[in-house]
Amino acid sequence: MERLPYQATEGAATYGNLHLPVCLLLDNIRSMYNVGSFFRTADGAGIERLLLSGITARPPQNAISKTALGAELRVPWEPVANAAEAIATLRQNNYEIAAIETTVRAVDIFDWQPRFPVCVLFGHEVDGVAQPLLDACDTHVRIPMLGLKHSLNVASAAAIVMYELLRKYRKLHAANQ
Amino acid sequence: MERLPYQATEGAATYGNLHLPVCLLLDNIRSMYNVGSFFRTADGAGIERLLLSGITARPPQNAISKTALGAELRVPWEPVANAAEAIATLRQNNYEIAAIETTVRAVDIFDWQPRFPVCVLFGHEVDGVAQPLLDACDTHVRIPMLGLKHSLNVASAAAIVMYELLRKYRKLHAANQ
Numbered sequence: 431m432e433r434l435p436y437q438a439t440e441g442a443a444t445y446g447n448l449h450l451p452v453c454l455l456l457d458n459i460r461s462m463y464n465v466g467s468f469f470r471t472a473d474g475a476g477i478e479r480l481l482l483s484g485i486t487a488r489p490p491q492n493a494i495s496k497t498a499l500g501a502e503l504r505v506p507w508e509p510v511a512n513a514a515e516a517i518a519t520l521r522q523n524n525y526e527i528a529a530i531e532t533t534v535r536a537v538d539i540f541d542w543q544p545r546f547p548v549c550v551l552f553g554h555e556v557d558g559v560a561q562p563l564l565d566a567c568d569t570h571v572r573i574p575m576l577g578l579k580h581s582l583n584v585a586s587a588a589a590i591v592m593y594e595l596l597r598k599y600r601k602l603h604a605a606n607q
Numbered sequence: 608m609e610r611l612p613y614q615a616t617e618g619a620a621t622y623g624n625l626h627l628p629v630c631l632l633l634d635n636i637r638s639m640y641n642v643g644s645f646f647r648t649a650d651g652a653g654i655e656r657l658l659l660s661g662i663t664a665r666p667p668q669n670a671i672s673k674t675a676l677g678a679e680l681r682v683p684w685e686p687v688a689n690a691a692e693a694i695a696t697l698r699q700n701n702y703e704i705a706a707i708e709t710t711v712r713a714v715d716i717f718d719w720q721p722r723f724p725v726c727v728l729f730g731h732e733v734d735g736v737a738q739p740l741l742d743a744c745d746t747h748v749r750i751p752m753l754g755l756k757h758s759l760n761v762a763s764a765a766a767i768v769m770y771e772l773l774r775k776y777r778k779l780h781a782a783n784q
Contacts, residue, residue, distance in 0.1 A: 450753070471763050476753030497760065504755050540774045574773065576627070576653030578681050583674065586648050586766035589759065593767045594774075596751065597717045 451547035458484035466497030467585035473501035475592035536572035628724035635661035643674030644762035650678035652769035713749035
């Protein structure tokens with residue numbers, strides 16, 4: 431996982447004194463517009479970096495920029511050749527590995543008590559997170575679906591997850607002061 | 608605000624015994640893809656209905672269906688000729704009126720203590736919520752922005768807001784049991 435020269439500026443992942451120790455692994459995200467949305471929201475939530483694996487497109491791409499609106503130049507990202515190896519390395523570095531996927535063992539996102547730092551996996555828009563990666567996760571997290579459809583758009587799901595992690599981390603941070 | 612024959616089915620706004628007393632007013636949303644995203648996420652979060660005013664496109668439209676994926680047939684919606692009048696009526700019906708907009712009086716979404724039922728206003732992708740409507744709101748709500756950009760995509764913001772309201776309402780509901 432060699433770093434590309436897309437490093438966050440000083441302000442990109444801080445909020446006052448707050449830094450959000452969360453990275454996202456995007457495996458096989460099909461739509462470049464969705465990839466761009468991840469970047470834009472990640473900038474807003476102060477995500478530390480994005481890891482891009484499988485068919486997930488990498489900047490620079492016009493279709494990514496169209497929804498990232500420059501955030502792809504601000505949020506650090508890394509290409510990942512082997513997602514399973516990246517997960518193993520993150521685990522060695524004490525990350526909780528969590529997939530956003532509705533499985534039988536999934537915990538409701540609002541009940542989830544993440545152990546920071548956290549790496550969150552998002553998978554293909556239709557097929558979801560690949561089974562070998564799901565098997566390698568510490569936690570599966572589901573977003574409650576109250577209606578008749580069974581999933582959200584992946585960029586909408588990502589926005590909910592990133593900001594819920596920010597909320598939880600700020601709460602933890604406030605409790606420790 | 609006459610109802611169109613797009614009524615929620617029994618299951619659309621319940622979650623176990625939970626019904627989420629939140630409606631959204633979409634005023635001058637430019638992109639039909641964004642309108643479709645509102646529908647899809649609203650179905651997931653159990654939103655009671657969408658009110659569509661100004662230039663906001665109304666179903667049926669192919670571009671809305673492309674991102675709503677059928678949710679536009681499930682989530683109740685109403686065309687609104689005059690957004691200010693709609694707000695006045697909702698207030699008479701005891702709704703808290705809240706705009707998602709970063710103004711000087713805006714409260715952080717995670718600190719916001721909504722008084723249900725709630726109507727949430729979203730405005731134009733670039734220009735935001737129109738000033739006369741902002742003036743008519745009880746509350747302005749901002750989403751914390753930790754990065755260098757100053758706003759999120761409106762559909763991403765909507766996903767964060769809808770699910771944060773669901774989280775708060777569930778918590779309130781659990782506390783009252």
